[in-house]
Amino acid sequence: MQELSVRHLLGIKDITPQDIQLIFEIADNFKDVINRPIKKVPSLRDITIANVFFENSTRTRLSFELAEKRLSADVINFSSSGSSVKKGETLLDTVNNILAMKVDMIVMRHSSPGAPHFLSKHIPANIVNAGDGTHEHPTQALLDSFSIRERLGEVAGKKVVIIGDILHSRVALSNIFALQKQGAEVMVCGPITLLPKYIQALGVKVETDVRKALAWCDVANVLRIQLERQQMKYFPSLREYTLYYGIDKKMLDSLDKEIVLMHPGPINRGVELSSDAADSHHSIILNQVENGVAVRMAVLYLLAQKG
Amino acid sequence: MQKRLIVNQQLLEIMVTRLCHQLIENHGDFSDSVILGLQPRGKFVAQRIQHTLASILGKQVPTGYLDTTFYRDDFRRRETPLTANATKVDFLIEGKKVILVDDVLYTGRSVRAALDAMIAFGRPANVELLVLVDRLYTRHLPIQPTYVGHQVNSLQSQRVLVEWKEQQANEDAIWLVTKSDE
Numbered sequence: 106m107q108e109l110s111v112r113h114l115l116g117i118k119d120i121t122p123q124d125i126q127l128i129f130e131i132a133d134n135f136k137d138v139i140n141r142p143i144k145k146v147p148s149l150r151d152i153t154i155a156n157v158f159f160e161n162s163t164r165t166r167l168s169f170e171l172a173e174k175r176l177s178a179d180v181i182n183f184s185s186s187g188s189s190v191k192k193g194e195t196l197l198d199t200v201n202n203i204l205a206m207k208v209d210m211i212v213m214r215h216s217s218p219g220a221p222h223f224l225s226k227h228i229p230a231n232i233v234n235a236g237d238g239t240h241e242h243p244t245q246a247l248l249d250s251f252s253i254r255e256r257l258g259e260v261a262g263k264k265v266v267i268i269g270d271i272l273h274s275r276v277a278l279s280n281i282f283a284l285q286k287q288g289a290e291v292m293v294c295g296p297i298t299l300l301p302k303y304i305q306a307l308g309v310k311v312e313t314d315v316r317k318a319l320a321w322c323d324v325a326n327v328l329r330i331q332l333e334r335q336q337m338k339y340f341p342s343l344r345e346y347t348l349y350y351g352i353d354k355k356m357l358d359s360l361d362k363e364i365v366l367m368h369p370g371p372i373n374r375g376v377e378l379s380s381d382a383a384d385s386h387h388s389i390i391l392n393q394v395e396n397g398v399a400v401r402m403a404v405l406y407l408l409a410q411k412g
Numbered sequence: 413m414q415k416r417l418i419v420n421q422q423l424l425e426i427m428v429t430r431l432c433h434q435l436i437e438n439h440g441d442f443s444d445s446v447i448l449g450l451q452p453r454g455k456f457v458a459q460r461i462q463h464t465l466a467s468i469l470g471k472q473v474p475t476g477y478l479d480t481t482f483y484r485d486d487f488r489r490r491e492t493p494l495t496a497n498a499t500k501v502d503f504l505i506e507g508k509k510v511i512l513v514d515d516v517l518y519t520g521r522s523v524r525a526a527l528d529a530m531i532a533f534g535r536p537a538n539v540e541l542l543v544l545v546d547r548l549y550t551r552h553l554p555i556q557p558t559y560v561g562h563q564v565n566s567l568q569s570q571r572v573l574v575e576w577k578e579q580q581a582n583e584d585a586i587w588l589v590t591k592s593d594e
Contacts, residue, residue, distance in 0.1 A: 107495060108493040130496075131496055133498075134481075134482075134498070137498075142532065142533070142534065143531065145532075146483060146529075147482070147483055148482045148483075148487055151488070176482075409487075409488060410487070410488060410493050410494075412488060
């Protein structure tokens with residue numbers, strides 16, 4: 106009889122390695138469920154979940170919505186564009202208004218780091234962080250590790266490099282926490298301007314040469330350049346970034362071992378990944394998307410159990 | 413805690429053999445029939461039934477294991493959380509005669525959940541229920557078994573425990589357990 110140690114999933118930093126294992130075990134069951142002719146179970150039929158998105162999202166939002174519907178929860182969607190947020194309502198007021206309609210769980214994406222943590226101190230509903238600014242994106246890190254576990258058998262002992270815009274990436278930070286908690290070795294790789302100043306303090310290796318990074322790793326998780334978050338120029342041009350950090354099929358074929366290629370999406374084809382690399386047999390990008398639904402079902406199911 | 417033996421290994425073996433012959437009476441050569449053991453404990457009964465049928469008929473009857481955790485009606489209403497088990501159904505049950513198998517029939521709620529869970533694998537022609545032990549007068553739902561190994565009259569505070577050698581028990585046996593503080 107196991108349950109999570111937390112009531113909210115705010116970040117990977119706050120959960121234990123046992124929590125991660127439990128989520129994966131339940132996600133295995135749900136992966137089985139979503140591959141059946143009838144892909145739905147009635148577990149959360151008495152629960153209402155609000156997807157509150159203050160920032161754009163396609164994949165994460167669809168994935169959460171599908172996970173909620175597969176669990177038979179009632180779902181309401183909110184996005185800040187076209188809402189009263191534009192009229193000056195505060196975050197707490199907006200969410201309290203949603204909760205007044207008897208909502209049990211909130212899945213929230215917000216551009217400010219710590220927004221879900223703030224909310225968790227003031228409202229009774231369970232909260233799932235679907236990305237807060239440049240801080241954490243816990244479900245993405247969980248599904249990334251789940252996909253590595255599925256492809257390579259286990260995460261412990263594997264060498265994983267995260268390549269790209271580490272500075273602006275919530276996926277990178279959550280992945281570092283998640284991978285380290287499961288006993289993997291982590292390296293970050295990118296132009297020095299896009300690596301946070303004290304990143305070594307997290308116990309990760311740092312590399313600026315992408316070829317060396319690929320030769321070292323078992324898994325490469327490639328990130329997008331987040332131009333929308335960049336307030337200044339971090340590198341001369343996208344073309345120059347591609348020249349030094351873009352990964353193509355030729356680079357993958359020249360390695361003396363098979364590596365696994367991952368990307369949290371959306372891909373900028375021809376920038377961080379060439380098309381032939383993204384569509385090669387190394388890539389598990391679409392498996393990541395499929396596993397996302399199963400992992401999110403497991404998270405929602407386990408949090409609902411905590412009440 | 414007191415433990416009283418209701419069925420010993422020898423009787424249990426006879427009981428399983430009798431249940432298999434009753435099944436053969438209704439299902440003939442099992443060409444259209446499948447067995448579904450309910451996780452976690454009905455799995456062992458289903459394995460025994462499959463094994464005994466194989467020794468009588470000389471063929472393996474398709475057997476799967478069904479986990480009902482996600483279909484239960486007491487989710488979020490229990491003190492202790494439920495742990496899910498693997499579902500392993502490698503065949504479609506569309507148009508088949510399904511025999512649901514569990515060790516103890518008590519409130520009938522797991523069987524209700526199982527009926528719900530089973531539908532995800534197709535629409536069966538009909539469904540029967542086989543249990544080793546039927547606890548009388550304890551049902552919360554109008555559910556009755558088709559094949560019964562043994563009937564017991566028990567108190568709510570008591571528990572019926574089926575032990576198998578596969579689970580590191582000394583021998584196969586069915587016990588009636590009474591907690592001493594109740």
